[in-house]
Amino acid sequence: MRGLKKQRRIQIVVAAFAALAIATGLIGYAMRDGINFFRSPSQVVEEPPRPEEVFRIGGLVEEGSLKRGQGEVIRFNVTDGGASVAVTYAGVLPDLFAENQGMIGTGSYVNGVFEASEILAKHDESYMPKEVVDALKEQGVYQEANGS
Structure with missing residues (x-):
């Protein structure tokens, strides 16, 4: 009788670990498309990602690079x-998108061009996303905003 209880406990523990492993795998599988890694322009140029990889890029909109094309297509350069x-x-x-302002875009890098599916601009005069600040500081370009 005692050996039967011990064997039953071991089976329950093994089943619990198996259920936990399956649940973790399912959560990871469900989140795989929702996770977008951030890259600075320098990182994209150094090691170009695969065309099917979706990621975020951020930096400053390069001055003089903003060009509006046919229809709604906009072209510009982002730099760090x-x-x-x-x-x-x-x-x-x-509305707050402009040259020399911070931005983050989500999309993929195809044939040397980042094709954005979403563009985010900073939402006030002093805010800039942490990833963009870190990338600009790494390049020695970041300047603190006045009043901070």
Whole structure:
């Protein structure tokens, strides 16, 4: 009788670990498309990602690079001071989007051009996303905003 209880406990523990492993695997599988890694323009130029990989890129909109094309297509370059990456975006840009301002885009890098599916601009005069600040500091380009 005692050996039967011990064997039953071992089976329950093994089943619990198996259920935990399956649940962890299912959560990871469900989140695989929702995780977008951040890359600076320098990192994209150094080691270009695969065309099917979706990631975020951020930096400053390069001065003089903003060009509006046919329809809603917008072209511009994003830079971190060390490298620039050409970006295309088909859609309406955020109101605060401008040259020499911080931005983050989500999309993929195809044939040397970042094709953005979403563009985010900073939401006030002093805010800049942490990833962009870190990338600009790494290149020695970041300047603190006045009053901070």
